[in-house]
Amino acid sequence: MAYQILCMVGGISRNSLNLKLFRALEGNLSERCSLDLFPIQDLPFFSQDLEMDPPAIVGDFKERIEKSQALLFVTPEYNRSIPGVLKNAVDWGSRPAGKNTWARKPAGILGASAGNIGTFGAQQHLRQVLGALGVRVMLQPEIYLNGSKAFGDQGQLIDDYVKGMLQKYAQGYISWIQENMRTSVEAAHRS
Numbered sequence: 623m624a625y626q627i628l629c630m631v632g633g634i635s636r637n638s639l640n641l642k643l644f645r646a647l648e649g650n651l652s653e654r655c656s657l658d659l660f661p662i663q664d665l666p667f668f669s670q671d672l673e674m675d676p677p678a679i680v681g682d683f684k685e686r687i688e689k690s691q692a693l694l695f696v697t698p699e700y701n702r703s704i705p706g707v708l709k710n711a712v713d714w715g716s717r718p719a720g721k722n723t724w725a726r727k728p729a730g731i732l733g734a735s736a737g738n739i740g741t742f743g744a745q746q747h748l749r750q751v752l753g754a755l756g757v758r759v760m761l762q763p764e765i766y767l768n769g770s771k772a773f774g775d776q777g778q779l780i781d782d783y784v785k786g787m788l789q790k791y792a793q794g795y796i797s798w799i800q801e802n803m804r805t806s807v808e809a810a811h812r813s
């Protein structure tokens with residue numbers, strides 16, 4: 623059985639390092655997972671005026687979150703935090719009140735920046751936000767990538783060390799999904 627994964631990439635430029643990182647990880651996950659990359663840039667800006675009767679794309683987004691067995695966030699760092707487009711998506715998934723679609727989903731976070739900080743600040747912020755929404759974010763392995771030299775002209779990953787890191791990350795991520803599914807079943811049996 624392939625796990626259904628809802629994926630969000632916070633870099634929306636044509637040459638996004640994070641989209642390249644996502645594509646490189648995808649190769650390690652594709653045997654076990656079906657990856658659904660949602661175009662978060664197409665979501666409108668969140669407004670409480672819209673949340674009770676939102677545009678169709680919001681319903682589609684929340685439905686795809688609900689159907690997923692796990693989440694994957696690949697984020698750049700903007701001014702020591704996550705880009706607004708990703709926060710906007712997280713906010714949509716959390717609303718309206720009482721309809722937080724993220725809760726209890728296992729998730730992985732990783733990211734690439736053009737500098738040595740490697741999205742550490744962004745990922746810590748995202749962990750804080752997702753924690754408040756009840757998302758079960760994987761603790762280890764972590765990937766904070768300086769992606770400035772990791773990819774070739776065609777966007778392909780050319781750094782062997784990073785290739786190894788992504789393999790380990792993929793193994794850890796699959797185990798995290800399995801562990802969460804097992805504990806959910808056990809909790810259901812107890813209740």
Ligand SMILES: Cc1cc2nc3c(=O)[nH]c(=O)nc-3n(C[C@H](O)[C@H](O)[C@H](O)COP(=O)(O)O)c2cc1C
Binds near residue numbers: 632634698
């Ligand atoms: C508004 C803005 C703020 C940024 N702030 C940071 C930062 O705090 N830390 C960092 O390492 N890089 C920062 N960068 C550089 C990004 O790491 C770099 O643009 C990266 O390529 C963005 O990811 P992407 O290619 O997936 O869009 C910033 C870039 C922009 C446009």
